[in-house]
Amino acid sequence: MVIHVLAFATSPRRHGNSETLLDYLLEAMAEEREVAITRHVLGEDIVINPCRGCNACEKLGRCIQTDDDLNDVLEEIVEADCVVLASPIFCMGLCAQAKALVDRAQVFRSRKYVRHEPVVPPHRKEKRIGIFVSTAGQKWDIVFDGAVMSMDCFFHVSDIKKRNMRWLMIDGVDQKGAIEAHPTAKDQAREMGAGVIRELKELKGEV
């Protein structure tokens, strides 16, 4: 059975540090057998507008905004075994582009807590992994804290268990290309990529 990986590169800077770190991870995943990767670049492959706060998803179970790709993307998130989101830290939080996608996952929250509908079928809940990939220029201890809280919400409403959330976060990389000179980032990313695929195969009962 194929492992489906869905990845979002959300940084407005193309091929910058967070996207490169994501690529290290995905390359290692792609080297494993039977892995299908879908990789979206926000603003290029897909457009995601901010949430309008209208709460219509509580009534409809989907978003009323039809001029962007959100509703299709939500279904892809439901189908995926592994959801990866890469964002740089801007001003102590996710970049606004990533936050727009995270806010729009309100549809899942509405399905789950208002409409009492499953987001994914019960038998798949335990078998999904979420990975947050991030880079920050600063080296402060707390630089990822705000982003992690929002990502925890995003994965939670996407029916990804806390124990199945993975965090690949590298600080102190600011200039474009700095990630390539980082002593351990590439190895960490590759190790996590291969490890997560192995874990998913175990979770899905294939090993």
Added chain:
Amino acid sequence: MSGTTRGNSERALTDSGEAVTVHGNSEISLTGDCSAVTVLGISGSPHRHGNTETLLEAFLDGARDAGAEVEKVVIKTLIYRSCQGCNACHKDGECILTDDFNTLLERILTVDVLALASPIYSMGITADLKSLIDRAQPYWARKFVLKTLYFDYDHIQSHKGLFISTAGQSWDHVFDGAFPVVNAFFSDMGFEYYDNVIANKMDEYGGIKGHPSALDDAFAKGQKVVRVVEKIRNR
């Protein structure tokens, strides 16, 4: 986000191209500054006239009551793009984008009190307000890369920033993801992070109007901050 842009930005602070120091009010305090305290409230909620905007209104009413000149801007009504992460501002302190956010950021530098309002979405501020904050990168660059912008102690003391927020959840930590973001923005723009006007459990209370004290507290905090700024000016 709208892709349309409008070229109406003002760049009063950097027209000269020289290093700019924004001074506090110490020089004029000898005679007392009689001009009204200016208060700018920015609503980052996409939901018009909802809990957060109502709480902001109560705060602004209090400030107005205390004699301040008050203005409210709703991000949802503006035309803007998010930061493109190009770092061009690290070279010259200017944003390559020209839209309503350039004007708004310059406006922020001219007011005494800044109230940033956003509901909590997914444990953080809305993408709308985050867009504005991300676009402040030129000011960060002027301060820390180019070193052409500097706010002295008196300036920061006399410029107060408040975060106004509501959350549906009852968790005590529901605002924790927003605080560091807001703190960083106030710091970039020369404001002391002075206070929060926050209320959680909106789901439980059935909205801000069902909250026992939030609107009164917001009004009182609006009055108070104006008096505090006046007092600092006349010190």
